[in-house]
Structures are given as C-alpha cells and as structure tokens.
Amino acid sequence: MATKVAVIYYSATGNVYELARAIEEGVKEAGAEVRFRKVHELAPEEAIKSNQGWSDHALMTEDVLEASMDDLEWADAFIFGTPTRFGNVSAQLKQFLDQTGGLWFQGKLVDKVVGGFTSAQNPHGGQESTLLSMYNVFMHWGAIVVAPGYTDQSIFEAGGNPYGVSSTTHDEGPNEQELAAARYYGRRVTEKATALAASRV
Ligand SMILES: Cc1cc2nc3c(=O)[nH]c(=O)nc-3n(C[C@H](O)[C@H](O)[C@H](O)COP(=O)(O)O)c2cc1C
Numbered sequence: 001m002a003t004k005v006a007v008i009y010y011s012a013t014g015n016v017y018e019l020a021r022a023i024e025e026g027v028k029e030a031g032a033e034v035r036f037r038k039v040h041e042l043a044p045e046e047a048i049k050s051n052q053g054w055s056d057h058a059l060m061t062e063d064v065l066e067a068s069m070d071d072l073e074w075a076d077a078f079i080f081g082t083p084t085r086f087g088n089v090s091a092q093l094k095q096f097l098d099q100t101g102g103l104w105f106q107g108k109l110v111d112k113v114v115g116g117f118t119s120a121q122n123p124h125g126g127q128e129s130t131l132l133s134m135y136n137v138f139m140h141w142g143a144i145v146v147a148p149g150y151t152d153q154s155i156f157e158a159g160g161n162p163y164g165v166s167s168t169t170h171d172e173g174p175n176e177q178e179l180a181a182a183r184y185y186g187r188r189v190t191e192k193a194t195a196l197a198a199s200r201v
Contacts, residue, residue, distance in 0.1 A: 002192040003032040004074055007186075008067045009081035010039045010092040013053040015119035015173055016081045017061060019165060022179040023079050023117060030194070035075065037067035038039020039096040067096060072103055077113035077193035078143075079186065080134060084118050087126030089134050098136050109141035113193040115185060116149075116164040119174065123159070127166035135163075147190045154181040 005027045011017035020036065027034045038061060041048070048054050073080065082093040088099075103109050118130045138145050148155050149162045156183035159166070164187045167174035174182070 002199060003030075003076050003190055004035075004076045005032045005077045005079065005186075005190055006035045006037060006067070006071045007079050007081070007094070008037045008039060008093075009069065009117075010083065010090045010096075011057065011061075011081070012083060012090075014057040014060075015167060015169055016083050016117070017057065018173045019117050019119060019167055019178065019182045020081050022174070023081070023165070023186035024161055024183035026188075027079070027190045028186075029183070029186040031191035032077075032121035032190045032194070035071050036064065036069055036125065039052060039067050039092050042092050042095060043107065047190040059180055069103060069163075072100065072112075073108055077115075077128070077189055079115045079189055081117040082130065082134065084120035084126045084130040087129040087133075089130060093134075097134075097166045097186065100137075100141070104141055107142075109143055111183045111196070112141070112143045113189060113196060114138045114141075114143040115146050117166060117182065117185070118164065119169060121169045125167050125168070127161055127168075128147035128163050131161075131164040131166070144192075144196070145190050148181070148185050148188060151188065152181075156186045157181070
C-alpha cells in the first residue's frame with residue numbers, strides 16, 4: 001500500500017503555496033499518495049481585498065480543498081507550511097493545529113512523520129524560529145520530526161537551512177534552488193515514512 005502524505009499549508013500571497021506544490025511533486029516522485037490541502041482562511045474579506053496579491057492568490061486557489069482532521073488521521077506523514085509571521089507560525093495554520101486536541105488525546109498523532117516549510121521576506125527574517133515554533137506542536141503530538149539537515153546538496157544551494165525548507169520572498173516567488181530543495185524534502189519525508197511503515201509490518 002502506498003505511503004499517504006498530507007501537504008497542508010497556509011499562504012496569503014503564494015510563496016508558501018509554490019513551495020507546497022514543489023513538495024507535493026517530491027512526495028509523488030517518492031511514490032506516495034498525496035492530499036494537497038490549504039487551511040481555512042481567518043482574515044476578513046476587507047483585508048484580503050485590500051491586497052491585490054492576496055486576493056489574486058485566494059481566487060487562484062479557491063478549488064484547493066481545505067484541510068480537516070480526517071486528513072491527519074488518514075496520513076502516515078504530514079508536511080506543514082506557513083508564512084513567517086513575526087518569526088512565528090501564521091494564525092491560520094496555528095488555528096488548524098489547535099484543533100488537533102481530540103486526535104492528540106486519542107494518541108492518533110503518535111509516530112506520524114512530520115516536516116515543515118516556510119517563507120519570509122528577509123534572509124534572516126525568522127525562518128528557523130518559525131519552523132522551531134511549529135515543531136513544538138509536533139513534539140507534543142509524539143510525532144517524528146524529519147528535518148532536512150544537510151543531507152543533500154540542494155539544501156546548501158537553497159541557503160542551507162537544516163530545520164526545514166524555507167525561501168526568502170522574491171518577486172517571482174521561490175527560486176529554482178528553493179524549489180529543488182522543496183522537491184528533495186518531499187521525497188525525504190516520504191521515504192522516511194515509508195521506511196517506518198515497513199518496519200512495523
Ligand atoms: C503580519 C506579517 C508578519 C510578517 N513577519 C515577517 C517576519 O517576521 N520576517 C520576515 O522576514 N517576513 C515577515 N513577513 C513577510 C512574509 O513572511 C513573506 O512575505 C512570506 O513570503 C509570505 O508568504 P505567502 O506569500 O505564502 O503568504 C510578514 C508578513 C506579514 C503580513
């Protein structure tokens with residue numbers, strides 16, 4: 001049976017979305033079944049409408065399904081993405097994570113394999129602190145965090161973040177190096193989840 005991976009993200013203006021799509025490609029290359037999901041938007045319509053990039057992206061992704069607790073139960077592995085917001089996880093993704101109390105209580109997130117990705121405006125704008133903040137939640141779940149480390153040349157070429165995949169906002173979205181690191185990371189998390197599942201049989 002194919003490994004099941006959920007790529008779950010929040011993106012206002014599309015940078016995290018593009019990383020998420022590249023991660024999805026890597027997950028598929030590694031042979032997994034994937035659910036590609038955005039989390040529910042919390043911002044008011046007026047705020048979205050006041051920003052062209054935000055409203056364009058919302059329209060472009062209106063057909064992407066919203067993530068649910070069922071996706072977490074279904075998946076063997078999750079890879080979560082968020083924009084960096086003051087060096088932290090966006091409220092939208094955090095709100096989704098904060099709904100996992102029931103699954104956590106039932107032990108249903110224990111030993112799931114998990115990874116993270118983010119995008120920030122500045123090269124040192126808090127990518128690592130955002131990822132580490134997100135990972136606090138995963139440790140409470142008893143999940144198994146698979147970081148990229150320095151396990152592939154693509155990680156060095158994307159800026160050398162060993163905590164998770166990250167990008168620095170560019171006019172055209174993540175660059176080729178960052179997208180290559182994202183594809184690699186999708187494969188890596190999937191391969192670890194597959195190996196873990198095989199060891200349980
Ligand atoms: C409220 C808010 C807080 C932000 N905080 C940071 C930050 O701490 N560091 C940084 O470099 N960029 C920060 N940014 C910029 C975003 O992280 C960056 O533009 C990101 O690439 C957006 O991703 P998205 O296009 O997927 O929405 C912030 C943006 C907003 C709206």
